Amino acid sequence: MKMTLTTIITLIFIGLLAGILSGLVGVGGGIIMVPLFVLFLGLTQHNAQGLSLAVMLPPxxxxxxxxYHKAGGGSIDWKVALIVSTLFIIGGFIGSKLALQIDQRMLKKIFGVMMLVVAIKLIFSK
Known part of the structure; x- marks a missing residue:
């Protein structure tokens, strides 16, 4: 990817938006970053998903x-977090292997349907 001023500004926008929404409502950065990488940077679905994962590598x-920990005192169950994060690592490995075997167009459709289902559930739930 060529690093033009427009690209750098777009990356700054995507990073800030994903970070703010992640901290604000707890959405995964990938839900924000993947579509924006595809729409604004023209990346393929595979590249966008890989880049999203790479962005999340740091802590x-x-x-x-x-x-959240500081404000809520005991609001985070660290045992649960450890169990889920360990399995998340394993699941991420398995999921990435599967994603790389799926055709680009089908992967994009799977991603879109998943986002649609979640959006509909959030909109119509109490």
Whole structure:
């Protein structure tokens, strides 16, 4: 990807938006970043998903989690977090292997349907 000023500004926008929404409503950064990487940067679905995962490699939401922990005292069950994060690592490995075997167009459709189902559930739930 060529790093033009427009590209850099777009990356800044995507990073800030994904970070703010992740901290604000707890959405996964991939739900925000993947579609924006595809729409604004023209990446393929595979490239966008890989880049989204690469962005989350650093201590993913360390400062956001710290704020919740500090404000809520015991609001985070660290045992549950450890179990889920361990399995998340394993699942991420398995999921990435599967995603790389799926055709680009089909992967994009799967991603879109997943987002649609979640959106509909959120909109119509109490």
């Amino acid at each position: 993913v939401t360390f400062l956001a989690v710290y704020n």
